[in-house]
Amino acid sequence: MHNIGLIVYPGFQVLGLAMCASFELANMAADEPVYSIALLSEQGGPVMTSAGFGVETRAFDERSFDTLLVMGDNLIRPTSPGMVKFLRNASLTTRRLGSICTGAIVLAEAGLLDGRRATTHWCHASALQRAYPKVKVEEDRIFINDGNIWTAAGMSACVDLALALVEKDLGAQVARVVARQLVVYHRRAGGQSQFSxxxxxxxxxxxxxxxxxxxxxxxxxxxxxxxxxxxxxxxxxxxxxxxxxxxxxxxxxxxxxxxxxxxxxxxxxxxxxxxxxxxxxxxxxxxxxxxxxxxxxxxxxxxxxxxxxxxx
Missing domain, CATH: 1.10.10.60 (Homeodomain-like)
Structure with missing residues (x-):
């Protein structure tokens, strides 16, 4: 079982939750529960989304996860010390860590992107590079995998990242089945441009x-x-x-x-x-x-x- 933790905080971009459908459909395609998903936050309890409604979350604790993904935001917000501590500790035991959009800034604040290639939403890429010069920011990418770190651009790129993770775990055929169910291309390559x-x-x-x-x-x-x-x-x-x-x-x-x-x-x-x-x-x-x-x-x-x- 792949235990996936989605890390959220007040005001996180609600579209990031769309990636849950990829893991849900992967379970259906595999005919067994391959993925379990938990919404995590520093304090636990209800957390408001960017759309103005709340989601119920579990507080950070000692539970281990196969994959931890930090959701993005429409804005760049300060990263709390508790979030930084949790991610640094989790990086010692979690198989892979990742981010959507401005979640890359949270990973960078925790020092987890130093010396690594990473991406984020194009409108925040310059800010990420200025604030964290040790990060090798590639602003015109849908997603990037560097070692056990996965970073994705903003908005709909969360689905591309989720499909890439499914393909890595379960193979290209399952990922294609999931993509068809989602009615999306299988799949935009990680190096594909964010622009049209x-x-x-x-x-x-x-x-x-x-x-x-x-x-x-x-x-x-x-x-x-x-x-x-x-x-x-x-x-x-x-x-x-x-x-x-x-x-x-x-x-x-x-x-x-x-x-x-x-x-x-x-x-x-x-x-x-x-x-x-x-x-x-x-x-x-x-x-x-x-x-x-x-x-x-x-x-x-x-x-x-x-x-x-x-x-x-």
């Missing part, structure tokens, strides 16, 4: 959205302004003007960003060669893709590909 080009562009009209959707589905095409304008049912000149006004980018820059995102996803989820990735995402050749990656990430694709394989 389509979300960041935020077009305001259906015509520009239609052009972007067409581009995403036809990356191997040339995707000239004329081709995109036709998808948007606009003249090329009008399309370029409206596109820039709505997205703040030129069509060429937006298409390059979509190609970079697609190329990175291919490297995160498969073992494709650089040449195949460049061809399938419309770059045409590896040198053009290399230049685009350096503009986007400051690193060539080979470096990111190696890092993703280490993370996974």
């Amino acid at each position: 080009v389509m979300l960041e562009l935020e077009p305001k009209t259906d015509r520009i959205q239609a052009a972007l959707t067409y581009a995403k589905h036809n990356l191997k095409s040339t995707l000239s302004v004329e081709e995109l304008a036709s998808a948007a049912n606009l003249s090329p000149r009008q399309f370029s003007r409206v596109f820039h006004a709505e997205t703040g980018q030129s069509p060429a820059k937006a298409i390059e960003n979509l190609r970079v995102e697609a190329a990175r996803l291919m490297m995160e989820t498969g073992r494709h060669s650089i040449d195949v990735v460049a061809s399938d995402t419309g770059f045409g050749d590896r040198e053009r893709m290399r230049r685009a990656f350096i503009r986007a990430f400051g690193q060539p694709p080979q470096v990111i590909q190696r890092a993703n394989r280490i993370v996974s």
